[in-house]
Amino acid sequence: MTQVKNDAIKFAYWVPNVSGGLVVSNIKQRTDWSYDYNVKLAQTAENSGFEYALTQIRFTAGYNAENQHESVSFSHGILAKTEKLKVIAAILPGPWKPALAAKQLATIDHLTNGRIAINVVSGWFRGEFDAIGEEWPEHDQRYARSEEFIRALKGVWTQDNFSFDGKFYQFKDYTLSPKPIQKPHIEIFQGGSSRAARDMASRVSDWYFTNGNTPEELKKQIDDIREKAKANNHDVKVGVNAFIIARDTEEEAKAVLQEIIDGANVEAVKAFGDATKEAGAATAEGEGNWAKSTFEDLVQYNDGFRTNLIGTPQQIAERIVELKSVGVDLILSGFLHFIEEVEYFGEKVLSLVRELEAAQQNQITAKSA
Numbered sequence: 367m368t369q370v371k372n373d374a375i376k377f378a379y380w381v382p383n384v385s386g387g388l389v390v391s392n393i394k395q396r397t398d399w400s401y402d403y404n405v406k407l408a409q410t411a412e413n414s415g416f417e418y419a420l421t422q423i424r425f426t427a428g429y430n431a432e433n434q435h436e437s438v439s440f441s442h443g444i445l446a447k448t449e450k451l452k453v454i455a456a457i458l459p460g461p462w463k464p465a466l467a468a469k470q471l472a473t474i475d476h477l478t479n480g481r482i483a484i485n486v487v488s489g490w491f492r493g494e495f496d497a498i499g500e501e502w503p504e505h506d507q508r509y510a511r512s513e514e515f516i517r518a519l520k521g522v523w524t525q526d527n528f529s530f531d532g533k534f535y536q537f538k539d540y541t542l543s544p545k546p547i548q549k550p551h552i553e554i555f556q557g558g559s560s561r562a563a564r565d566m567a568s569r570v571s572d573w574y575f576t577n578g579n580t581p582e583e584l585k586k587q588i589d590d591i592r593e594k595a596k597a598n599n600h601d602v603k604v605g606v607n608a609f610i611i612a613r614d615t616e617e618e619a620k621a622v623l624q625e626i627i628d629g630a631n632v633e634a635v636k637a638f639g640d641a642t643k644e645a646g647a648a649t650a651e652g653e654g655n656w657a658k659s660t661f662e663d664l665v666q667y668n669d670g671f672r673t674n675l676i677g678t679p680q681q682i683a684e685r686i687v688e689l690k691s692v693g694v695d696l697i698l699s700g701f702l703h704f705i706e707e708v709e710y711f712g713e714k715v716l717s718l719v720r721e722l723e724a725a726q727q728n729q730i731t732a733k734s735a
């Protein structure tokens with residue numbers, strides 16, 4: 367296989383740790399949320415060129431996901447059975463306090479030779495918060511809390527005698543020992559794309575995850591974040607969600623998409639659409655995840671069809687390289703039948719992406735020679 371360069375686009379997949387797969391549809395799926403299935407999937411993914419896996423945090427059924435395994439323990443379970451994969455555990459400030467998260471993740475970092483990461487989720491699902499007795503701060507306050515959460519994590523992970531006097535969290539002379547293996551600290555991802563989310567990314571997060579979208583719309587978000595991050599002297603990388611349907615012909619791939627949409631669980635999609643109004647749509651700017659989503663978009667619950675990685679391996683590889691050219695660093699992928707499609711993706715698509723990247727690199731080198 368072609369040599370992977372440092373700036374090679376990276377690949378992550380969604381861990382199906384909740385039932386129902388990644389689409390809110392009654393289409394038959396050979397994806398399973400069990401531990402055994404997920405171990406096999408993780409091993410297949412790391413051997414197919416995927417560097418990251420992202421678990422989901424969900425306390426109650428939403429968008430069809432009747433059953434949900436907890437994200438941190440599930441991440442550790444996957445790490446225990448893999449060798450290279452980095453697993454990103456999703457955590458909600460609120461149920462988690464930064465002291466617990468910092469300690470828990472530092473221990474997992476030691477148990478797994480530095481392969482845990484965190485996705486700080488700010489929350490959009492009010493019904494879930496009500497169900498578990500968590501208060502529901504308004505949208506921008508949720509991000510203010512997440513930002514303090516991240517600052518506290520970084521402080522605890524990197525400093526002795528850490529003190530912090532925030533609105534939401536306080537630390538007094540706290541020393542975590544042992545500190546994580548990863549330096550300077552465990553990688554911190556965040557989800558969300560409202561103005562508050564972008565501002566937070568430009569100040570504190572290592573990675574910004576956003577819902578699926580077109581290269582043009584993604585470019586607007588990325589330019590905004592990178593400009594603000596530069597002013598803050600901060601570096602942030604960008605990951606975008608995509609539901610990938612790679613088939614030998616374009617017709618086959620499009621037919622699968624149509625079948626997924628035709629089989630949509632209409633009631634669950636509508637309920638999900640209502641719940642997402644608490645996300646970026648609730649802000650004065652009205653910007654953010656799901657703010658412009660149609661019914662069809664919502665059938666994949668992070669707008670994954672919008673990224674349009676649906677077609678032949680060649681079409682998909684070319685679109686991935688286009689996403690890279692607007693500043694995307696990582697593709698977060700979902701699949702209908704995970705194990706077999708991750709394998710197909712690694713064999714047919716990822717290798718083509720590496721070839722296209724190498725050809726681009728050669729062109730740049732030739733021009734500058």
Ligand SMILES: Cc1cc2nc3c(=O)[nH]c(=O)nc-3n(C[C@H](O)[C@H](O)[C@H](O)COP(=O)(O)O)c2cc1C
Nearest residue numbers: 422423487488489557558559560563645646654655
């Ligand atoms: C890639 C990605 C992963 C996410 N994972 C979760 C999750 O596991 N659980 C959850 O409740 N919300 C999750 N979210 C939701 C976000 O954390 C955030 O609450 C939501 O996108 C609203 O963002 P906005 O208000 O900034 O538009 C995820 C979002 C993205 C983009």
